[in-house]
Amino acid sequence: xxxxxxxxxxxxxxxxxPITELYPFERxxxxxSLRGMLHxxxxxxxxxxxxxxxxxxxxxxxxxxxxxxxxxxxSYHPDRCTFCAQCVHSCRQGCLEMSNEEWELASLDKxxxxxxxxxxxxxxxxxxxxxxxxVDRIE
Amino acid sequence: xxxxxxxxxTFTVPIGPQHPALKEPSHFRITVDGxxxxxxxxxxxxxxxxxxxxxxxxxxxxxLYMLERICGICSHIxxxxxxxxxxxxxxxxxxxxxxxxxxxTAELERIHSHFLWVGVAAHEAGFDTLFMYIWRDRETVxxxxxxxxGNRVNYSVNILGGVKFDINEEQADAIRKGLDYLEERTNxxxxxxxxxxMFLQRTSGIGVMTRNQAEVLGTVGPxxxxxxxxxxxxxxxxxxxxxxxxxxxxxxxxxxxTARFVVRIxxxxxxxxxxxxxxxxxxxxxxxxxxPRRIKEGETVCRVEAPRGELFxxxxxxxxxxxxxxxxxxxxxxxxxxVVKLVIGHQLADVPMILVGIDPCFSCNDRMVIxxxxxxxxxxWTWEALRQHGIDYYHEQHS
Amino acid sequence: xxxxxIMNNIPNxxxxxxxxxxxxxxxxxxxxxxxxxxxxxxxxxRIGPRWFQPLADIIKLLAKExxxxxxxxxxxxxxxxxxxxxxxxxxxxxxPIVGLLPSYGLPGDLIITIYLLSLLxxxxxxxxxxxxxxxxxxxxxxTLTQLFSYEAPFMLALLGPAFVARSWQISVITxxxxxxxxxxxxxxxxxxxxxxxxxxxxxxxFDAPEAETEIVAGALTEYSGRGLALFRLGKGVALVIGxxxxxxxxxxxxxxxxxxxxxxxxxLLVVVALQALLTRLRIDQTVGLWWRYGTLLVLAQWxxxxxxxxxxx
Numbered sequence: 001x002x003x004x005x006x007x008x009x010x011x012x013x014x015x016x017x018p019i020t021e022l023y024p025f026e027r028x029x030x031x032x033s034l035r036g037m038l039h040x041x042x043x044x045x046x047x048x049x050x051x052x053x054x055x056x057x058x059x060x061x062x063x064x065x066x067x068x069x070x071x072x073x074x075s076y077h078p079d080r081c082t083f084c085a086q087c088v089h090s091c092r093q094g095c096l097e098m099s100n101e102e103w104e105l106a107s108l109d110k111x112x113x114x115x116x117x118x119x120x121x122x123x124x125x126x127x128x129x130x131x132x133x134x135v136d137r138i139e
Numbered sequence: 140x141x142x143x144x145x146x147x148x149t150f151t152v153p154i155g156p157q158h159p160a161l162k163e164p165s166h167f168r169i170t171v172d173g174x175x176x177x178x179x180x181x182x183x184x185x186x187x188x189x190x191x192x193x194x195x196x197x198x199x200x201x202x203l204y205m206l207e208r209i210c211g212i213c214s215h216i217x218x219x220x221x222x223x224x225x226x227x228x229x230x231x232x233x234x235x236x237x238x239x240x241x242x243x244t245a246e247l248e249r250i251h252s253h254f255l256w257v258g259v260a261a262h263e264a265g266f267d268t269l270f271m272y273i274w275r276d277r278e279t280v281x282x283x284x285x286x287x288x289g290n291r292v293n294y295s296v297n298i299l300g301g302v303k304f305d306i307n308e309e310q311a312d313a314i315r316k317g318l319d320y321l322e323e324r325t326n327x328x329x330x331x332x333x334x335x336x337m338f339l340q341r342t343s344g345i346g347v348m349t350r351n352q353a354e355v356l357g358t359v360g361p362x363x364x365x366x367x368x369x370x371x372x373x374x375x376x377x378x379x380x381x382x383x384x385x386x387x388x389x390x391x392x393x394x395x396x397t398a399r400f401v402v403r404i405x406x407x408x409x410x411x412x413x414x415x416x417x418x419x420x421x422x423x424x425x426x427x428x429x430x431p432r433r434i435k436e437g438e439t440v441c442r443v444e445a446p447r448g449e450l451f452x453x454x455x456x457x458x459x460x461x462x463x464x465x466x467x468x469x470x471x472x473x474x475x476x477x478v479v480k481l482v483i484g485h486q487l488a489d490v491p492m493i494l495v496g497i498d499p500c501f502s503c504n505d506r507m508v509i510x511x512x513x514x515x516x517x518x519x520w521t522w523e524a525l526r527q528h529g530i531d532y533y534h535e536q537h538s
Numbered sequence: 539x540x541x542x543x544i545m546n547n548i549p550n551x552x553x554x555x556x557x558x559x560x561x562x563x564x565x566x567x568x569x570x571x572x573x574x575x576x577x578x579x580x581x582x583x584r585i586g587p588r589w590f591q592p593l594a595d596i597i598k599l600l601a602k603e604x605x606x607x608x609x610x611x612x613x614x615x616x617x618x619x620x621x622x623x624x625x626x627x628x629x630x631x632x633x634p635i636v637g638l639l640p641s642y643g644l645p646g647d648l649i650i651t652i653y654l655l656s657l658l659x660x661x662x663x664x665x666x667x668x669x670x671x672x673x674x675x676x677x678x679x680x681t682l683t684q685l686f687s688y689e690a691p692f693m694l695a696l697l698g699p700a701f702v703a704r705s706w707q708i709s710v711i712t713x714x715x716x717x718x719x720x721x722x723x724x725x726x727x728x729x730x731x732x733x734x735x736x737x738x739x740x741x742x743x744f745d746a747p748e749a750e751t752e753i754v755a756g757a758l759t760e761y762s763g764r765g766l767a768l769f770r771l772g773k774g775v776a777l778v779i780g781x782x783x784x785x786x787x788x789x790x791x792x793x794x795x796x797x798x799x800x801x802x803x804x805x806l807l808v809v810v811a812l813q814a815l816l817t818r819l820r821i822d823q824t825v826g827l828w829w830r831y832g833t834l835l836v837l838a839q840w841x842x843x844x845x846x847x848x849x850x851x
Contacts, residue, residue, distance in 0.1 A: 002335060005330055005335045006335070006814070010582070010814050013580060013582065013583040019275050033285075033304065034285065034289045035290055084204050084295040086298070089298055150672070152676070159750045174822070265745065266818070267582065267742070268815065271582040335817070337817040487676070487753075488746065488749065491752055
């Protein structure tokens with residue numbers, strides 16, 4: 001039976017800097033494995049759409065413009081994403097990866113939360129809302 | 140007359156659904172005579188999220204992440220229970236390395252959960268210094284989980300048929316270093332909770348549950364083990380890598396709040412031992428096996444030891460890529476009856492302490508339960524009938 | 539005649555409204571509240587609030603709507619915080635704030651000061667029992683129970699120095715204690731006085747009357763806006779007065795502003811360390827502690843002092 005066992009802790013703290021980090025001013029390096037923003041590299045994509053099917057948050061749509069010519073556009077919603085990396089795992093071609101640097105994704109602008117990956121021309125067409133022939137959308 | 144007088148002297152203190160002592164919604168009606176509790180009634184269900192229904196509309200892989208979000212603190216163990224069940228249904232054998240990594244993460248999660256609990260309980264007792272320090276040290280294990288998995292809370296370590304990531308030497312060393320620090324601190328905290336006279340005044344002899352009571356009330360996990368009931372799924376019915384890395388059960392005899400503190404803190408040492416052992420003897424091999432997208436028809440039951448106690452999953456498949464039914468029972472619901480029984484005769488000031496003693500997690504335990512059986516027992520309700528029932532219920536309440 | 543009365547009363551008005559009581563004391567109270575929170579945070583390895591936080595809180599509360607709940611007596615509901623604060627400010631007139639001589643003095647003003655300080659707690663209790671809220675009622679009961687448990691030891695502990703100074707007037711006692719460290723001859727009295735002050739201010743471990751995890755904010759649960767601001771200011775003032783009394787009686791006197799701040803802040807550090815180290819007591823444990831140990835300790839101190847005094851003379 002003792003009183004004030006934590007005196008060693010508080011006397012140590014008296015002359016020490018607080019452990020709290022002032023986040024936006026003090027930053028830690030993020031670990032290699034951190035799961036941040038999703039990135040898509042279209043090179044090997046076969047358009048199987050498993051990434052979109054397995055996404056638990058419906059954050060990914062794969063827009064198939066022309067399966068034979070391998071013209072795909074990946075529509076990604078970072079605001080819906082739960083950063084579980086199931087899509088990265090489901091993709092057998094290794095087209096998807098998560099950045100460990102882009103993780104501060106908060107924004108006041110709603111447009112920031114809809115990212116389209118793909119050939120520039122296709123993306124622009126989709127953004128312009130022009131009708132596309134035979135578009136298959138895997139959600 | 141006499142009875143009426145007694146009735147008038149009692150006083151009902153409502154705790155919740157919104158109350159500073161409760162971080163989650165639930166409602167307790169505590170009847171007090173002065174400061175002494177004479178009766179307690181609990182009402183749950185304020186955080187019902189319909190998860191069991193929601194999983195029926197998603198495929199097996201998506202459900203992994205849905206079920207992981209039942210609990211923010213023990214997310215990994217929910218996913219593990221689900222994976223074990225589905226793998227059993229599909230008849231798939233998970234490679235030993237993946238199983239070891241699952242157990243390693245589960246033990247890291249147990250450390251983080253128990254640290255969190257000690258902090259919360261210290262805060263309820265009015266010992267904020269212990270709360271602040273223990274949560275400071277909890278950051279160590281949170282950082283380890285982040286380095287390992289990439290997320291701090293919902294780690295998403297599991298996939299059906301294995302795990303997502305491997306552990307390299309660098310990470311193993313980081314974990315060993317973190318554990319050394321935590322072990323030193325844990326020794327100190329064990330000293331505090333078992334020897335600090337002022338703290339013991341709030342925990343020693345409070346909420347005593349005898350071994351018999353603990354068995355009758357059906358308590359699970361550390362709450363039961365603090366009353367000397369040897370109930371630990373890791374030991375009783377090992378699963379996954381617990382066959383190769385057997386856990387030792389930690390028991391205390393007194394059954395009061397101090398014993399619950401001591402059991403949880405001593406379990407941390409057991410977790411440290413297991414993690415070190417796994418890191419030193421991690422089996423080599425693959426991290427996953429291929430899983431079919433459609434799971435064979437059948438049903439299974441799966442039990443695992445969550446930080447709060449036994450977690451139970453019932454999984455039924457109809458042969459498609461979506462489950463037919465998943466039923467979950469979380470440890471809190473098993474322990475809740477003990478709270479209502481134990482608070483009687485204690486002071487009002489001890490109620491939050493006794494409640495927090497079971498480490499309650501309310502949103503985890505809120506499931507659909509049909510209580511109204513006046514118009515005949517119905518096994519299944521249609522959406523329309525359920526809606527109508529809700530409307531009628533509120534009309535009745537407010538008329 | 540009229541103008542001369544006003545002219546004669548100007549120093550009195552200044553003393554009442556600006557310095558040392560009034561505005562200055564309010565700001566001083568806020569500063570000590572900040573120092574308390576900041577030091578506690580430092581001991582818990584946290585950052586803690588910035589220097590203007592208590593002031594910002596008070597400004598915010600004063601600007602907010604004051605909700606008067608159903609079923610209360612509105613006059614009491616509005617009046618009690620004002621009486622509480624006025625009691626604290628009046629008490630300051632008899633106390634050597636910042637090391638200056640007390641603005642007023644009369645034989646027996648020590649008793650007056652202690653009772654004016656108790657007015658704050660009494661108002662808290664009444665404010666709690668005035669409302670219909672369950673948490674307030676339980677809080678009020680606890681506040682008043684606690685009042686009856688620490689009040690006697692606190693008073694006896696402060697009367698120890700009064701005994702050796704042979705006076706119940708604060709200015710006489712402070713002249714006597716100047717450079718006499720009574721903490722050395724009456725250590726038990728000092729200990730009881732410090733701990734009783736913590737009970738008076740409902741600081742941890744004696745914060746059962748406002749234990750947020752049990753009864754939300756205790757007696758003040760229904761208070762918002764101005765009433766809450768005044769009660770908080772009152773507590774700040776009571777903290778300053780309590781620290782001043784103990785520092786000037788036991789720690790060799792506070793005869794200039796420098797000594798005042800050094801001694802009261804050191805005392806505050808002790809109070810904060812105790813807050814950080816101890817777990818909240820239940821109300822029955824608090825009462826037991828005071829009547830079983832606190833009162834006995836201080837009576838033992840009295841006995842020793844009286845016997846020693848008899849032997850010496």
